[in-house]
Amino acid sequence: MNLSQRTRKLWPPLAVFGAIVGGWYALAYSLDNNFASGDGSALIIPPPHQLFVGLNETTVDRIVSATFISASTALVGLLISVVIGMLFGIVMNMSRALESALWPWLIGLQVTPIIVLTPIIVRVVGPTFGARVLVTVLIAFFPIASNTLFGLRSVSRPLHDLFTLAEFSQRQRLVQLELPAASPAIFAGMRVSAGLAVIGAVVGDFFFTRGTPGLGRLITYFFQDTRSGPMFVTALVAAFLGLGFFIAVESLRRLIVSPWHQT
Amino acid sequence: MAVSALTAARPAPHHQLQVEHLGHHFDANAVLSDISLNVADNEIVAIVGPSGCGKTTLLRTCAGLLQPTAGVVRRIDHSVGFVFQEPALLAWRRVAHNAALLSASETLVERLLVISGLSEHRNKWPYQLSGGMKMRLSLVRTLAAAPSLVLLDEPFGALDQITRHRLHDEFARLHTEQGFAALMVTHAIDEAVYLADRVVVMSHAPGRIVGEFAVPFARTRTNSLRYSSEFGEVCGLIAQCLEAYA
Numbered sequence: 001m002n003l004s005q006r007t008r009k010l011w012p013p014l015a016v017f018g019a020i021v022g023g024w025y026a027l028a029y030s031l032d033n034n035f036a037s038g039d040g041s042a043l044i045i046p047p048p049h050q051l052f053v054g055l056n057e058t059t060v061d062r063i064v065s066a067t068f069i070s071a072s073t074a075l076v077g078l079l080i081s082v083v084i085g086m087l088f089g090i091v092m093n094m095s096r097a098l099e100s101a102l103w104p105w106l107i108g109l110q111v112t113p114i115i116v117l118t119p120i121i122v123r124v125v126g127p128t129f130g131a132r133v134l135v136t137v138l139i140a141f142f143p144i145a146s147n148t149l150f151g152l153r154s155v156s157r158p159l160h161d162l163f164t165l166a167e168f169s170q171r172q173r174l175v176q177l178e179l180p181a182a183s184p185a186i187f188a189g190m191r192v193s194a195g196l197a198v199i200g201a202v203v204g205d206f207f208f209t210r211g212t213p214g215l216g217r218l219i220t221y222f223f224q225d226t227r228s229g230p231m232f233v234t235a236l237v238a239a240f241l242g243l244g245f246f247i248a249v250e251s252l253r254r255l256i257v258s259p260w261h262q263t
Numbered sequence: 264m265a266v267s268a269l270t271a272a273r274p275a276p277h278h279q280l281q282v283e284h285l286g287h288h289f290d291a292n293a294v295l296s297d298i299s300l301n302v303a304d305n306e307i308v309a310i311v312g313p314s315g316c317g318k319t320t321l322l323r324t325c326a327g328l329l330q331p332t333a334g335v336v337r338r339i340d341h342s343v344g345f346v347f348q349e350p351a352l353l354a355w356r357r358v359a360h361n362a363a364l365l366s367a368s369e370t371l372v373e374r375l376l377v378i379s380g381l382s383e384h385r386n387k388w389p390y391q392l393s394g395g396m397k398m399r400l401s402l403v404r405t406l407a408a409a410p411s412l413v414l415l416d417e418p419f420g421a422l423d424q425i426t427r428h429r430l431h432d433e434f435a436r437l438h439t440e441q442g443f444a445a446l447m448v449t450h451a452i453d454e455a456v457y458l459a460d461r462v463v464v465m466s467h468a469p470g471r472i473v474g475e476f477a478v479p480f481a482r483t484r485t486n487s488l489r490y491s492s493e494f495g496e497v498c499g500l501i502a503q504c505l506e507a508y509a
Contacts, residue, residue: 158351161328165345166365166408180355260355260388 021048046229051236054229062218063230067237070214073129074201074245077136081193085141086186089148090174099149110142114200118207127210135204140197147189151182184261187253194245202238215241277304279339279412279444280325286333286469287320293469294320298334300463300472302412307438307445309455311501312465313509318448319348321470322414325446344410344443346418350397352389352404359385361400366407375403378440379433395426399433406437415447419454428486431457439483452498452505457484462501466508474504 028034028047037043041053088106092099118135125131155178163173179186205216213221215238222231280302287295294317302308312318323329325336326345344365352361358381363372376382379399389397398418405413419427435458438445449455455462456478464474478497480488488494 156349156351158347158349159353161323161326161345161347162351162365164328165326165343177353180353183355260390262390 024048042228044228046232051229051232055233059230062213063215063234063237066213066215066218066234067241069132069212070198070201070205070216070238071241073132073136073204073214074197074241077133077140077200078190078194078197078245080133080137081141081197082144082190084137085144085189085193086148088141088145089152089182089186092145092149093152093178106142106145109138114139115203115206118204121204122207127208132201132204132208132214136197136200139200139203140193143189143192143196144186145189147185148182151185152178154185155181184257187249187257190249191246191253194249195242198238198242198245277339278302278337279304279306280446281337282321282325282334283337284334285321285324285331285336287317287324287329287331288469295324295331296469296471298470298472300475302444302446304411304444305438305442306461307447307459309447309449309459309462310465311449311452311455311462311505312470313467313505314450316465316467317470318465319416321465322416322446322448326414338412340411342408342410342412344405344408344413346401346405346413346415348417348420350389350401352397352400354389356389357385358387358389358392358400361389362403362407364404366404366409368407368409371409372403372407375407375437378437379403393426395422395430398422398430402430402434402437406441406443409441410443413443413445415445415449417448417450420450427451427454428489432486434458435483452501453489453494456480456494456497456501457489464501464504464508473508474501476501476504 024045025047028042028045031044034042034044042050046053088102092102114135117138121131121134121138125134159177159181160173163177168176201214202216202219205214206220208214208217215234219231219234219238222228222234225231278301280300282298282300285295285298286293298321300308310318310321320329322345324331325338326343327336327338328345353364356364359372359376362376362381362385363369366372373382376385379402381396381400381403384392384396389400392400398421402418419430422430431454447455447459452462459478462476462478463472464476465471466473476497480494
């Protein structure tokens with residue numbers, strides 16, 4: 001890809017970015033009472049250039065430590081989701097009976113809003129790091145499980161026949177045929193789960209009233225502050241955290257799958 | 264069964280594959296009925312028949328991928344190679360790795376890659392190959408396992424004519440080198456006559472053998488044979504038989 005092609009590819013998202021910033025300014029300056037504090041700082045929506053106004057060292061420290069809590073929760077939750085999701089996919093692929101036994105429960109878990117399960121988990125497990133991770137896993141593992149199952153089922157019959165004729169073992173078939181063939185679908189599921197893991201880590205945090213707050217609890221704290229800047233910065237950090245997870249998984253996909261898989 | 268021998272049959276050879284009174288049905292649908300055929304050492308037998316007559320089922324049964332509901336299939340050796348309609352390559356393995364998937368001999372893999380003209384493409388991914396090259400790689404992978412019996416299910420069906428003719432010659436050369444027995448399913452009568460020692464004609468479903476033709480042309484065959492009147496005559500006889508039972 002040459003420079004002009006890259007520039008052409010960059011234009012559309014940059015134009016959208018410009019429209020968002022423009023809309024943001026328009027909203028900030030059109031709201032009544034937004035600047036009624038008297039010191040020039042915004043009460044409701046800070047315009048982009050005022051985002052960091054009012055951020056002192058203590059506030060920054062709190063955001064950094066909350067980001068660390070939420071990021072580590074999301075990371076551990078995502079890793080566990082990958083393992084559990086793939087295991088569920090593999091097990092359901094091995095047996096139709098197991099699939100019909102497990103699948104309705106997985107769907108049930110997926111369609112239950114995590115926000116109603118979180119207080120139950122906190123009540124049962126306690127406000128621990130493990131509970132935070134459990135909330136994240138519950139929201140993030142389904143796309144990996146369903147995509148793993150879909151990927152494993154999409155292996156063509158001739159390839160299965162090839163491995164049958166060559167008398168490959170069940171394990172060899174899984175490792176050398178099914179999992180590599182399913183890897184594009186698994187990574188597609190992981191991309192969705194990466195975003196969900198961050199959502200789970202942040203939303204679940206609302207109910208963790210003890211210990212160091214994550215981004216979810218911190219944003220509720222800043223919500224009660226008169227200055228809206230720190231709340232917006234926390235929201236932006238959460239958005240960039242989600243983006244970071246997505247980019248990490250996408251980079252891994254490009255490294256492992258893209259060389260041979262044409263999408 | 265209408266049997267038409269165009270040349271005198273050769274002396275009874277050692278058979279790599281024996282099929283006796285084979286029948287198969289899926290639920291209530293009979294697919295194959297009373298099929299008996301043999302494939303001798305070094306012999307290529309082609310099966311032609313209308314779509315849906317059970318050719319692929321017959322091949323899968325011969326490979327042991329399906330259990331017949333009637334009759335017996337005997338394979339002398341366990342080393343059976345199968346070339347599918349599609350190349351069935353591992354997309355995540357490079358050409359050289361695909362070629363070596365079933366082989367215990369690196370030397371044989373290397374030699375086959377050179378013979379097939381794929382050696383210079385050894386580090387490519389399958390998606391970077393043309394349709395003809397993919398099929399060649401599929402053949403190389405099968406033959407690299409040094410099978411004594413090769414089953415081929417319309418291996419050249421999806422290729423353009425020029426590529427197909429080139430691959431016919433390549434396949435024939437590999438057969439001469441390795442001396443395997445082969446049972447090949449094809450829709451193309453000219454392909455069957457050009458490659459095979461015998462051509463078996465199947466009827467529509469339930470598939471049964473309605474004709475068997477010994478091909479009168481000595482090996483090694485060259486492309487000019489395709490344009491000879493004798494070649495056209497043999498193809499015509501087989502086509503008549505096929506049409507009579509289609």
